[in-house]
Amino acid sequence: MKKIEILTSHNIVISHELASLGQRIFAFVIDAGILAIYSGLISAISGGNQALLYIGIGLVLIFYHLTWEVFNQGQSPGKKILNIRVVSLEGITPSLMTYMTRWAFRLLDISLTLGSMAILSILLSPKGQRVGDLLGRSTVIQLKPYRHITLNEIQQLGQRQIDIQHPQIRQYSDQDMLLVKQTLQRFQKDPNAANEQMISDLAEQICHDLGISMNGQKPAVFLNKVLSEYILLTR
Numbered sequence: 302m303k304k305i306e307i308l309t310s311h312n313i314v315i316s317h318e319l320a321s322l323g324q325r326i327f328a329f330v331i332d333a334g335i336l337a338i339y340s341g342l343i344s345a346i347s348g349g350n351q352a353l354l355y356i357g358i359g360l361v362l363i364f365y366h367l368t369w370e371v372f373n374q375g376q377s378p379g380k381k382i383l384n385i386r387v388v389s390l391e392g393i394t395p396s397l398m399t400y401m402t403r404w405a406f407r408l409l410d411i412s413l414t415l416g417s418m419a420i421l422s423i424l425l426s427p428k429g430q431r432v433g434d435l436l437g438r439s440t441v442i443q444l445k446p447y448r449h450i451t452l453n454e455i456q457q458l459g460q461r462q463i464d465i466q467h468p469q470i471r472q473y474s475d476q477d478m479l480l481v482k483q484t485l486q487r488f489q490k491d492p493n494a495a496n497e498q499m500i501s502d503l504a505e506q507i508c509h510d511l512g513i514s515m516n517g518q519k520p521a522v523f524l525n526k527v528l529s530e531y532i533l534l535t536r
Contacts, residue, residue: 305428305440307390316483317442320385321430325441328379329514331414335378336362367404371397380441390428390438399437405432469511470531478531481507485524500524 303319341356369377375387375395387403389395410419410431419431428440484503488496497520504520505512507527515523 303427303429305390307388317388320383320441320443322423322429324383324385325423325442326416326420327383328377329382329411330441331379331382332365332377336365343451366407367400370395370403371400375400384444385441386444387439388442390440395437395439399439402437403433403439406431406436409433465530465534467511467513467527468534469531471511471534472511473531475535478528481524481528485521485528488521 304316305319306316339361340358344354347353347357357369366377370387373381376385380386387395389399391484410416410422410433419487422431422435423429426435428434430440484500488500501520502524504515507524508515518526
């Protein structure tokens with residue numbers, strides 16, 4: 302499965318699995334089915350009224366994907382069901398311009414080429430991007446349900462007991478702590494200056510959020526301590 306790394310606004314690198322071509326096609330089919338059912342219902346109640354057909358069907362067909370992605374965090378109903386989402390390569394949440402670029406190039410990627418250009422581009426792109434994604438600097442990723450993220454995936458502590466110094470750490474979620482763990486693992490695997498700066502920034506952010514200090518500890522030591530305390534407080 303292809304993966305992509307995205308740098309967040311807090312200078313933290315998060316790894317995501319890209320949505321597969323099959324998932325994206327299936328999401329498209331679901332959305333097409335929804336639109337077909339909707340169009341049939343509107344046609345049935347329109348009584349042949351052309352204005353109603355134009356407004357009730359034409360505009361919806363044109364703006365369906367743009368509207369859903371802008372107002373539903375990058376997910377149309379089809380993407381929601383498949384648990385995939387449009388993200389920006391520059392920090393997760395796409396801008397309106399990114400959504401509009403993807404939408405504008407649907408005409409070329411999908412409509413005029415019957416989806417062949419989108420399929421070819423997604424297969425050839427290392428980041429799973431169709432033309433609209435390439436120009437909008439976006440892609441589509443899989444979203445892992447939070448219930449699949451367990452404390453055992455963050456850290457195995459056995460029965461070891463430690464002194465709890467930061468009980469307020471419970472304000473974070475398992476997802477937050479998994480991100481901390483992944484950042485630490487990245488630093489341990491490659492302790493270069495950029496990764497060292499990332500864990501330093503992350504430690505400072507946690508200190509700021511909780512109103513605490515590292516008390517002279519190195520950022521990596523502090524973050525490991527935070528992880529351990531979180532496990533014991535929430536297990």
